[in-house]
Amino acid sequence: MHLDCDVAVVGAGPAGSRTARDLARAGLRVRLLEEHRAIGVPSHCSGLISLRTLREAEIGEEAVLHRLTGAFVHTQEGGEVALGGSATQAVAIDRVAWDETLCQQAQAAGADLVRARMTRVERENHHVRLTAQTDGRDWTLTARMVVGADGTHSRVARTLGMPRPTEYAYNLGIEGRISPDARARWRDDYVHVFVGHDLAPGWFGWIIPTGEGPDGRGIVRVGIGTTGAVKPIVAYRRMAEAFPELFASLEPIRMYGGTIPLAFAPRSYGDHVLLVGDAAGQVKPFSGGGIYTSLVAARHAAISVREAFERDAFGAKSLVAYERRWKREIGRELSKSRHLRHFGLAMSGAQVERLVRALRSPGLQALTDRHADIDYPSKVLLRLARSLPALATLGAVTLRRPGAALNLVRAHLPI
Ligand SMILES: Cc1cc2nc3c(=O)[nH]c(=O)nc-3n(C[C@H](O)[C@H](O)[C@H](O)COP(=O)(O)OP(=O)(O)OC[C@H]3O[C@@H](n4cnc5c(N)ncnc54)[C@H](O)[C@@H]3O)c2cc1C
Incomplete structure (x- = not known):
């Protein structure tokens, strides 16, 4: 047929663009x-990524707006610690240009970009049929496989x-935008992270400097999220009130909302289908960052689809190889981070304060500087957790919430 x-x-x-790019490079006929x-x-998106992500995307420094070397962590009770050093830990990118570049790479490789909203997909005999809409008109498209990105x-x-x-x-x-005065008071190469059960229940707030505007004022990306107990706008007002020295001069240019999956989907494959990126919940549960993980998963998706064509085998039994592949590379890190996040959520406000104070010690600062990695945060978190000052806090948390200990065991902590 x-x-x-x-x-x-x-x-x-x-x-989607990376999957389409890699598949088109392999000679398959791809519609994006x-x-x-x-x-x-x-x-x-706030567009904070590691340098490793630039390499994974095959995108150069042209996408980089600003370099970041560390983070201030602020607690709702007023505690503060600076973590980082002078080396670049992350970069802020122009996210629109980033997506455009990846899509252009896909088109240059031969993928056919189609402006349409997919409204339905059905499995038929040995293929899939997609219904899509362009300018209000329905049309259909048949393919051997569909990738949900x-x-x-x-x-x-x-x-x-x-x-x-x-x-x-x-x-x-x-x-x-923030005033030049406010900008001068902060370290422009540090992000700010805000934590606290009442401030941002289940999640956190952030400020990411992205450089200087044409008028000399600083440009920042600010955000806050919750896991549902409080609306993000309410959490934002609380954060702005609690930290007036950081938020007083902020003049919003653009506002947006967004939902981040914090766990991966139970299955990222099925007969004639793969899910990649946020669609599969391939997001770092500690930070919500999903650009790096979606690119890694897309690499494995393209390899697995190519293999399915070589074997002429498009059933779930064959495509399970995709899930095994991406989990081998990033699944362990995502699971560890998820358990560490849940352990963190079990800490009381006072325990968080104690931990933040402990993190000011020169030994822990050096450890953070040496091992910090925004794509693999469990590396530094597990090392920190094993350090002596932190162990006392961990012990207290497990006494307070015995169930929390299970998260540590699952994250492979020696307790
Ligand atoms: C507030 C916020 C801040 C974030 N900050 C960061 C950060 O600093 N760093 C980081 O790494 N990650 C961050 N993320 C996460 C990051 O944005 C996502 O993980 C990433 O965009 C996932 O890429 P994706 O291709 O899977 O999905 P998306 O980027 O969401 O792309 C999906 C695409 O599918 C299109 N689409 C959807 N439905 C259809 C349809 N029916 N038919 C046709 N097209 C369709 C959409 O228009 C879109 O272009 C943030 C997320 C949020 C919400």
């Missing part, structure tokens, strides 16, 4: 469906009845 293409990739975000007219717009609320996953992630953070993001 004649099919319109080999693979239909739904969503031209990082996950994107519902928005402009790639990457509207952006719902259509973000957190994945329609591919939902219409095929695939199980969804069970935990989410709901966020409010603001891009804004």
Whole structure:
């Protein structure tokens, strides 16, 4: 039977464009469906990534707006610690340009970009049929396989009845300007992280400096999220009131919302289908960062799809290889981070304060500086947790919430 293409990739975000790029490079006929007219717009992301992510994407320094070398962690009770050094730990990128570049790479490799919203996908005999809409008109597309790279609320996953992630953070993001005075008071190469059960229940707040605007004022990306107990806008007001010295001069330019999955989907494959990126919940549960993980997963998705074509085997039994591959590379880290996050949530406010004070010790500062890695945070967190001052706090947490100890065991801590 004649099919319109080999693979239909739904969503031209990082996950979809990279999958489409790699598949087209392998000689497959790829259609990349994107519902928005402009790639990457509207952006719902703070665009903080590691240097490793630039290499994974095959994108150079041109996407980098600003370099960041550390973080101030602020607690709701007023505690503060500076972590980091002088080496670049992360960079802030122009997220729209980033998505455009990845999509251009896919097109240059031969993928066919189609402006359309996919509304339904059905399995038929040995292929899939997608229904899509362009300018209000329905049309259909047949393919041997579909890759759902259509973000957190994945329609591919939902219409095929695939199980969804069970935990989410709901966020409010603001891009804004700050006065030159305020900018001079901060370290412009440090992000700010705000934690506290009442401030941002289940999640955290942040400020990411992204450089200087044409008028000499600083540009920042600010945000806060919760896991549902409080609306993000309420949490934002609390954060701005609690830290007036940081927020008083903030002048918003643009506001946006966004939902982040904090656990991966129980299954990222099925007959004739793979899920990649946020659609599969492949996001770092400690920070909500998903650009690096979605690119890694997309690399494995393309390898597995190619293999399926070589073997002419598109059933779930064959495509399970994809899940094994991406889990081998990042699954362990994502699970560890998730357990460490849950352990952190079991700490009382006073325990968080004690831990932040302990982190000011020169020994722990050096350890953080040496091992910090935003893509693999469990490396430094587990080392910190094994250090003497932190062990006392950990012991106190497990006494307070015995169930929390299980998270430590699962994260492979020696307790
Ligand atoms: C507030 C916030 C801040 C964040 N900050 C960071 C950060 O600093 N660093 C980081 O690494 N990550 C961050 N993330 C996470 C990051 O944005 C995502 O993990 C990443 O975008 C995942 O890429 P993706 O390709 O899977 O999905 P997306 O980027 O969401 O792309 C999905 C694409 O699919 C398209 N689409 C959806 N449905 C359809 C359909 N039915 N038909 C056709 N097209 C469709 C969408 O238009 C979109 O282009 C943040 C997220 C939020 C919400």
